[in-house]
Amino acid sequence: MSSYELLQNMGFLQLLKSQFLCHLIICYVFLVSGLIINLLQLCTLPVWLVSKQLARRINIRLAYCISSQMVATLEWWSGTECTLYTDPKSYPLYGKENAIVVLNHSFEIDFLCGWTFCERFGVLGSSKVLAKKQLAYVPIIGWMWYFLEIVFCKRKWEEDRRTVNESLQKLRDYPENFWFLLYCEGTRFTPKKHQVSMQVAESKGLPKLKYHLLPRTKGFWVTVQSLRGTAAAVYDSTLNFRNNEMPTLLGLLNGKKYHADLYVRRIPLELIPEDEKECAEWLHKLYQEKDSFQEHYAKTGRFPGPIMSPPRRPWSLINWLFWSCLLLYPLGLLLTQLISSGSVFTIIASVAVCSAGLCHPFTGKVKPP
Numbered sequence: 001m002s003s004y005e006l007l008q009n010m011g012f013l014q015l016l017k018s019q020f021l022c023h024l025i026i027c028y029v030f031l032v033s034g035l036i037i038n039l040l041q042l043c044t045l046p047v048w049l050v051s052k053q054l055a056r057r058i059n060i061r062l063a064y065c066i067s068s069q070m071v072a073t074l075e076w077w078s079g080t081e082c083t084l085y086t087d088p089k090s091y092p093l094y095g096k097e098n099a100i101v102v103l104n105h106s107f108e109i110d111f112l113c114g115w116t117f118c119e120r121f122g123v124l125g126s127s128k129v130l131a132k133k134q135l136a137y138v139p140i141i142g143w144m145w146y147f148l149e150i151v152f153c154k155r156k157w158e159e160d161r162r163t164v165n166e167s168l169q170k171l172r173d174y175p176e177n178f179w180f181l182l183y184c185e186g187t188r189f190t191p192k193k194h195q196v197s198m199q200v201a202e203s204k205g206l207p208k209l210k211y212h213l214l215p216r217t218k219g220f221w222v223t224v225q226s227l228r229g230t231a232a233a234v235y236d237s238t239l240n241f242r243n244n245e246m247p248t249l250l251g252l253l254n255g256k257k258y259h260a261d262l263y264v265r266r267i268p269l270e271l272i273p274e275d276e277k278e279c280a281e282w283l284h285k286l287y288q289e290k291d292s293f294q295e296h297y298a299k300t301g302r303f304p305g306p307i308m309s310p311p312r313r314p315w316s317l318i319n320w321l322f323w324s325c326l327l328l329y330p331l332g333l334l335l336t337q338l339i340s341s342g343s344v345f346t347i348i349a350s351v352a353v354c355s356a357g358l359c360h361p362f363t364g365k366v367k368p369p
């Protein structure tokens with residue numbers, strides 16, 4: 001094939017990825033498979049009574065079937081690249097131990113990049129997060145999290161102090177390695193929130209941060225204390241995207257390729273102070289360091305240290321193809337039957353769906369490569 005033809009084909013592929021019908025198919029597979037998996041998770045309830053560890057292992061695999069579909073959208077559909085900057089001595093330990101991950105909360109898809117690294121190190125099904133309670137009620141993801149023993153907080157310290165500790169204690173005998181994600185900033189970065197947060201920093205006599213909100217220290221302290229002896233280290237992770245891009249889920253769905261850079265430092269848990277006040281000071285210092293890494297990135301376009309990128313694995317794609325075949329076949333049969341029935345309503349409905357696809361605002365907007 002000539003390079004001109006190849007370019008033309010690539011242009012066609014990009015155009016295809018921007019079509020509403022493709023988005024509809026991806027969302028249909030995600031929603032229907034997600035609800036089926038939620039139902040299967042519900043069926044594991046009796047297994048908990050017989051063997052807790054077996055039920056946990058089953059739920060890890062079921063959760064993988066959901067979260068890896070979103071990872072596949074990032075890795076295989078949009079082709080987004082993820083580069084890891086880290087110390088080669090720490091690299092072999094990733095995925096082989098329990099860890100607390102501290103990540104900046106600056107992008108709509110930062111959690112998805114986190115999931116992508118979980119996938120590459122084989123801990124996607126078991127990965128956990130300290131999430132706000134409202135997310136527990138979101139169908140598919142929230143319900144999946146319930147069975148994964150995700151830790152939820154109300155962001156009311158008087159209540160969270162006890163409940164977060166109790167939920168974390170339950171993870172002490174978790175049967176597989178997990179990463180526990182903590183967004184210490186507590187909410188996603190916006191210029192307005194940054195302004196308020198820097199006023200708090202000033203009132204506390206703390207140095208100002210340019211790229212982060214002031215970290216909330218209480219959740220970090222309770223997590224470190226509760227997971228001592230369970231987690232081996234804190235993975236201090238700093239994420240940014242090349243070319244000042246602000247990636248979105250819709251961009252990924254449209255097949256837009258981004259380039260994520262993640263800088264990870266492994267800090268053994270023993271190095272973190274046990275005392276609440278000292279631990280808070282330690283975290284503030286960590287965020288000042290994270291700020292300096294972002295400054296380095298803004299100036300040089302890279303993070304410090306060597307690159308040790310793990311390759312993408314085929315499993316997320318295989319999982320997506322499996323669910324697609326399973327769910328698109330009956331849908332195809334149904335549509336064929338409806339159309340061959342020749343009913344006026346069916347024909348009008350089909351035309352309406354196709355027109356919606358053609359009139360979609362993203363159609364034809366993709367720049368040819």
Ligand SMILES: CC/C=C\C/C=C\C/C=C\C/C=C\C/C=C\C/C=C\CCC(=O)SCCNC(=O)CCNC(=O)[C@H](O)C(C)(C)COP(=O)(O)OP(=O)(O)OC[C@H]1O[C@@H](n2cnc3c(N)ncnc32)[C@H](O)[C@@H]1OP(=O)(O)O
Pocket residue numbers: 094101103111112113114115117118127128129130131132135153154155156157158160179180181182183184185186187196197200213214215216217218219220235237264
């Ligand atoms: C090798 C590869 C490595 C890594 C790969 C990366 C990642 C992969 C890992 C895992 C992936 C797993 C899952 C990801 C999937 C999805 C995640 C998606 C979504 C979840 C996101 C969320 O839900 S974020 C929101 C919830 N989380 C948090 O809030 C956590 C942080 N918060 C805390 O820790 C809080 O302390 C708390 C919640 C425990 C309690 O909150 P509360 O509000 O009650 O107390 P505070 O801590 O705030 O205490 C009050 C003190 O705060 C000061 N204050 C007041 N205003 C501000 C302000 N604007 N900014 C900062 N501080 C403020 C106030 O003065 C009080 O100060 P004191 O001195 O009295 O403490």
Ligand SMILES: CCCCCCCCCCCCCCCC(=O)OC[C@@H](O)COP(=O)(O)O
Pocket residue numbers: 026027030069070073111132141186187188
């Ligand atoms: C293949 C898939 C395509 C289908 C797309 C489905 C999309 C499901 C997305 C579910 C993602 C769940 C994670 C949400 C992240 C989130 O909501 O974080 C909250 C924080 O910022 C703090 O919030 P706040 O302080 O209240 O602003």
